Amino acid sequence: MGLRILGWGSALPEKVVTNHDLQKTLDTSDEWIVERSGIRERRIGDSTAALAIEAGRAALSKSNVDPASVDVMVLATTTPDQAVPACSAHVHHELGLGGGAFDLNAACSGFVYALVMANGLLETGANRVLVVGAETLSRITDWDDRNTAVLFGDGGGALMLEREAGEGQLLGWDLGLDASAREILQCDLGGFVQMDGREVFKRAVRVLVDSAKRTLAQAKVRSEDVKLLVPHQANIRIIQAACDRLGIPEENTAIVLHKTGNTSSASIPLALVDAIDAGRLEEGDLVLMTGFGAGMTWGSALLRWQSPPEAQGASA
Ligand code: ACO
Numbered sequence: 404m405g406l407r408i409l410g411w412g413s414a415l416p417e418k419v420v421t422n423h424d425l426q427k428t429l430d431t432s433d434e435w436i437v438e439r440s441g442i443r444e445r446r447i448g449d450s451t452a453a454l455a456i457e458a459g460r461a462a463l464s465k466s467n468v469d470p471a472s473v474d475v476m477v478l479a480t481t482t483p484d485q486a487v488p489a490c491s492a493h494v495h496h497e498l499g500l501g502g503g504a505f506d507l508n509a510a511c512s513g514f515v516y517a518l519v520m521a522n523g524l525l526e527t528g529a530n531r532v533l534v535v536g537a538e539t540l541s542r543i544t545d546w547d548d549r550n551t552a553v554l555f556g557d558g559g560g561a562l563m564l565e566r567e568a569g570e571g572q573l574l575g576w577d578l579g580l581d582a583s584a585r586e587i588l589q590c591d592l593g594g595f596v597q598m599d600g601r602e603v604f605k606r607a608v609r610v611l612v613d614s615a616k617r618t619l620a621q622a623k624v625r626s627e628d629v630k631l632l633v634p635h636q637a638n639i640r641i642i643q644a645a646c647d648r649l650g651i652p653e654e655n656t657a658i659v660l661h662k663t664g665n666t667s668s669a670s671i672p673l674a675l676v677d678a679i680d681a682g683r684l685e686e687g688d689l690v691l692m693t694g695f696g697a698g699m700t701w702g703s704a705l706l707r708w709q710s711p712p713e714a715q716g717a718s719a
Contacts, residue, residue: 404526405571406518409468409711410563412461413676414537415663416448422553429549436553441639445556445664447541450484452493454559454669455537459498462533462561466711473563474502474529477520479513479536479668481590481697482543490537500533510588511635511696512578513668514560515704518692519576525566535561536668545595554637555596556664560672574689575622575705577614580698581606588697603699604641610701611635611645615693618703626650628689630708631678635694636660636670645693657683667696684708 421444422433436442455478463470476491476498483490483506491504509516514536521532537559544555584606587599611634619626626649634642636659646653657674666673671692678684686709693703 405567405569406522406525406564406573407567407571407709408562409565410462410464410466411676411679412458412465412561413673414454414457414461414559415446416454416557418446418448419444420447425553428546429552431549431553439640440554441660442554442664443661447557449539449557451480451482451490451537451539452484452497454539454557455480455490455494455535456497458537458559458561458672459494459533459535462563463498466563468531468563470499471501473500473531473533475524476500476504476533476535477507477517478504479507479509479517480538481508481510481513481667482538482540494535509696509700509702510698511637511665511667511670512694512700512702513696514671515576515692515694515702516578518562518573518704519578519702521564522571522573525564530566532564533561534564535559536672538667538669540596540665540667543590543594543596548595550600551596551598554665556666558663558666558669558673560669560676562672572706572709573704574624574707575618576703577617577621578702579610579614580700582698584699585697588699604638606699607637607641607695608644608648610695610699611641611693612648614701614703615645615649615691618691618705622705624689624705629655629691630688631655631657631683631690633657633671633675633678633690633692635696636663636674637665686710
């Protein structure tokens, strides 16, 4: 048994905050932010649940799936709206989902972790799993700290998955954690994100590349056969360095960070949905997702793209 993607969706808050807006209150400049990170603007606002609901609803509607027929929803987030209950409880209720739901926190690798969990659930009896990544990093960002304020944004993305007989679309995956590095990127309860940017940068390139290579080796796929790389959207220079080392041309990469900033668990689905909606994927294309985040966690997943069956019918 494996997974099949039936639908997808994304959500961004309405409020746009540009680099020019930030330079009014911070000792920074549009030029510095673009040159060091590639980010030009980010979206701020809403709650994590609201973004997850909007993205999840879009994925359900695209796939024409009855929400009550969903067996499990996995919500990847580092910024739940409340400590208890899980943010997924609110989302489950508003979407009218059946089955169970839980939050998963693996920082910016969260969406890849959630996808791998979903695949396991589908292999062991679930028929339909909704996977969502949603974040409101603006709530844990110190807007007076130029080291972090210029980098983060809010958003959400979702995939509706169904069980498929045979191998399915997930061909290989790799999840990992080096907890000895957990102090280089952290946020206390009720506090703001603190980060040693240079150290995160160095380690990020290494773990992205190693994790991507392990995933490709597991699936016996060469990097030149990857049609689309969907990396975590933290910094364009991290992505360029990773592309370079993997031998994947930069134009084969899904990029949204210039307009979203780093949206943690939401960043990979936002970039993937953007690429799908732009018609960048054809039947059989290989898609490699790879992310890293606080912990430090990392995760990669290799998918073979299959167009979803049209007009499924709202089957239960
Ligand atoms: N505007 C202007 N100057 C700045 C700013 C700013 N916003 N921020 C820092 N600077 C200054 C620094 O103070 C430093 O000044 P100094 O040389 O006088 O000390 C100078 O710019 C250079 O700083 P560096 O840290 O060396 O800059 P770097 O090129 O490394 O870029 C950045 C910084 C963008 C943070 C980069 O290191 C990075 O992207 N790191 C990875 C961050 C990341 O991916 N975080 C998310 C992880 S995922 C998650 O879990 C949330």
